[in-house]
Amino acid sequence: ETGVTQTPRHLVMGMTNKKSLKCEQHLGHNAMYWYKQSAKKPLELMFVYSLEERVENNSVPSRFSPECPNSSHLFLHLHTLQPEDSALYLCASSEAGTGNTIYFGEGSWLTVV
Amino acid sequence: RKEVEQDPGPFNVPEGATVAFNCTYSNSASQSFFWYRQDCRKEPKLLMSVYSSGNEDGRFTAQLNRASQYISLLIRDSKLSDSATYLCVVNMIGISGGYNKLIFGAGTRLAVHP
Numbered sequence: 001e002t003g004v005t006q007t008p009r010h011l012v013m014g015m016t017n018k019k020s021l022k023c024e025q026h027l028g029h030n031a032m033y034w035y036k037q038s039a040k041k042p043l044e045l046m047f048v049y050s051l052e053e054r055v056e057n058n059s060v061p062s063r064f065s066p067e068c069p070n071s072s073h074l075f076l077h078l079h080t081l082q083p084e085d086s087a088l089y090l091c092a093s094s095e096a097g098t099g100n101t102i103y104f105g106e107g108s109w110l111t112v113v
Numbered sequence: 114r115k116e117v118e119q120d121p122g123p124f125n126v127p128e129g130a131t132v133a134f135n136c137t138y139s140n141s142a143s144q145s146f147f148w149y150r151q152d153c154r155k156e157p158k159l160l161m162s163v164y165s166s167g168n169e170d171g172r173f174t175a176q177l178n179r180a181s182q183y184i185s186l187l188i189r190d191s192k193l194s195d196s197a198t199y200l201c202v203v204n205m206i207g208i209s210g211g212y213n214k215l216i217f218g219a220g221t222r223l224a225v226h227p
Binding site: 031040041042043045048050055056090094096097099100101102103104105106107 | 115145155156157158159212214216219
């Protein structure tokens with residue numbers, strides 16, 4: 001059982017919808033990450049929160065809006081997405097600081113229609 | 114140029130074979146290095162870290178050559194259960210420091226057959 005839990009596991013949404021992806025980690029970590037994995041492309045880092053502060057926004061369009069209310073929870077708010085945003089969205093966590101192992105959740109499969 | 118480059122494969126090998134994957138990275142400031150394994154429609158999982166001195170974990174051996182910016186993974190005595198995509202990963206220190214910034218290769222697919 002993974003220490004990083006993501007919900008929903010699968011989501012289909014229209015381009016005008018607003019939805020959110022949720023991530024919760026039970027590992028006592030204080031850094032959390034959102035990654036995007038599109039078909040046949042490498043994982044792309046989207047956002048990093050360290051000690052509840054956003055420390056990296058990797059040129060992600062504003063239709064993706066992250067929220068980190070505490071060190072255990074991370075959200076990705078979605079609105080007016082495009083079909084090309086369909087992908088696997090992976091949440092991860094680690095201890096803050098460098099060189100620490102990152103653990104991934106099982107991911108949320110998003111389809112935009 | 115991609116930050117982390119890997120041969121996408123697939124590598125189709127029989128059980129018991131030895132197979133090697135290679136990876137190159139472009140940023141000499143990369144701090145640490147890993148191999149992750151990703152099964153079909155699953156999340157990536159850490160397979161092993163990679164050290165300059167080379168390291169071994171059972172049937173798996175990883176090597177790092179910082180001068181050539183080259184990482185390798187050797188799998189001996191392949192098992193059917195080794196079938197997966199192997200991701201080469203480099204860790205950059207975040208811009209403001211204090212956090213990991215993992216950069217992933219696109220992965221090399223391995224298929225082990227009976």
